[in-house]
Amino acid sequence: VGLLSGISLIVGTMIGSGIFISPKSVLLYSGAVGPCLLIWTACGVLSTLALCYAELGTMITKSGAEYSYLLESFGSIVAYLYSWTTVVVLKPSSFAIITLSFAEYAAAPFYPGCSPPALVIKCLASAAMNCLSVKLANYVQNVFTVAKLLIIVIIAVAGMVLLAQGKTENFSNAFETSSVSFGSIGLAFYNGLWAYDGNQLNFITEELKDPYNLPLAIIIGIPLVTVCYVLVNVAYFTVMTPSELLVSPAVAVTFGDRVLYPMSWIVPLFVVFSTFGSANGSCFTAGLAFVSGREGHMVKILSYISLKRFTPAPALIFNGFLSLLYILPADINTLINYFSFAQWFFYGLTAFALIVMRFTRKELHRPVKVPIVLAVLMTLVSFYLVLAPIIDKPEIEYLYCTVFILSGLILYYVFVYKKVKWAHKMMPITMHLQLLMEVVPPEKNE
Structure with missing residues (x-):
């Protein structure tokens, strides 16, 4: 992965379906146009705190992102809990939601006037998962990043043209109806930063041609996404009032219907491109199971590498398999x-x-x-975002999630700390999986 592909990976995984479908959540919690645009900008500024990852990624040049850094700094237990939570839930379920978004927009033109059947949605979502080739994933990522940037440029330019024509009614009293609280501001940032979430280049540091490309890709990629998000939101407000935006199920589609007719069909088409590119990037960077398997925190087969393609095929296939399980209920938001x-x-x-x-x-x-103040600021902001939704709306489900995360300690104690011998029972399964997937341990591959 070179510098251009690294930038494409950051931009391509950050820009998914969120900016096209649901910026209304930020508006809902910010209360008015002015605070909404300020929060989108502030979220971009806060996302540049990912420069902390530039220092971490060039200091610890292992794939796995947070897992490798937590392992190096806090030891095995904390790293294991991260890998347990991310491998089993966060990565595959996020991947499933992205592919479901892709499937809904890809199927919609074939079912005018009604919702596509659930079976079609699930089959299309499953088909969007690519574990075949790093080169293919790299090529697809570059192409679809260009495609999604193209539609963003179209929307942004259309918005600027409308502003030049005097469509400024929604900006005249941009702060007038704002009524925000500690909790609502936190939730607005929460939703905005969710759209910015996706800097996954650190997960594949070992795939970079030059690790020094990591900070460059972050410095170029995240500000580019910030400019895109702010300009697109400004464009939305040139044609929709805040109340109209809040009731729109798909903001970009509504914008296209009002401004780009009779070419409005290009918006849902490019939303399909955007979500597929985001899904591709998410799959491409899903090798955490490989890194944790290499450390002995997952079953060994997950740390094996394809003989033909030199990729962590078992780890990617395992992530895809879990994602398929999350696709089955189709409602995991x-x-x-x-x-x-x-x-x-x-x-x-x-x-x-x-x-x-x-x-x-x-x-x-x-x-x-990086200046240490960036790391301090990112720590404080992150823990504020952890506490804000819980304080604003405490629910028992947060406790369930905490219990699930901590339940990983049981597996850690049995299989990592006590090293319960079960390899002999797994050996026949491992051998058959090796033959099926044509994979070998990483040391053999070297």
């Missing part, structure tokens, strides 16, 4: 909402790891060294 607070907890813990290693691992070479 609630589950993601409850587990997303766990994701932000681990983000904050990773930023804190950077602070800790400044004192405990001074000997490590740091090609990129």
Whole structure:
């Protein structure tokens, strides 16, 4: 993966379906046009705190992102809990939601006037999962990133033309109806940062041609996404009042129907391109099971590599298999909402790891060294985003998710700490899977 592909991966995984479908959640919690645009901008600024990952990624040049950094700074237990939560729930369920979004828009033109059958949606979502080839995934990512940027440019330019024509009614009193609270601001940021979430280049550091491309890709990719998001939101408000935007099921489609007719069909088409590109990037960076398997935190077969393609095929296929299970119920948004607070907890813990290693691992070479204040700020923001939705609307499901995460300690104690011998029972299964997938342990591959 070179610099251009790295930028494409960041932009392509960050820009998914969110900016095209549901910016209304930010507007809902911010209360008015002015605060809404400020929050979208602030979310972009906060996302540049991912520069902390530039230092971590060039200091610890292993794939796995947060897993590798937590392992290096806090040890095996914390890293295991992260991999347990991410491999089993966060990665595959997020992947499933992206592919379901792709499937809904891809099927819609073939069922005018009615909703596509659930079976069609699930089959299309399953078909969007590619574990075949790194080169193919890389090529697809570059092409679809260009496609989604093209539609964003079309929407943004259309918005600027409308502004030049005097469509400024919704910006005249942009802060007038705003009524925000501590909890609502937190939830607005929560939804905005969810749209920005997707800087997954650190998951595949070992696939980079040059690790120094990591900070460059972050510095270029995230500001580019920020500009795109703000301009697209400005364009939305040129043709829709806040109340109209809040009732629109798909904001970009509504915009296209009003501004781009009779070419409005290009909007849902490019939403399909956008979601497919995001799904491709999510699958491409789903090798965490490979890294944790290599450390002995997952079954060994997940750390094996394809002889033909030199990719962590078992780990990617395992992620795809779990994603298929999440696709079956087809309504897992609630589950993601409850587990997303766990994701932000681990983000904050990773930023804190950077602070800790400044004192405990001074000997490590740091090609990129960010100001420590960035890590402190990211830690504080992350933990605020963990607590804000819970304080604003405490629900028992958050407790269930916490219990699930901590239940990983049982598996850790039995299979990692006590090292219960079960390899002999797994050997026949491992052998057959090796033959089926033509994979070998990484040391054999080398």
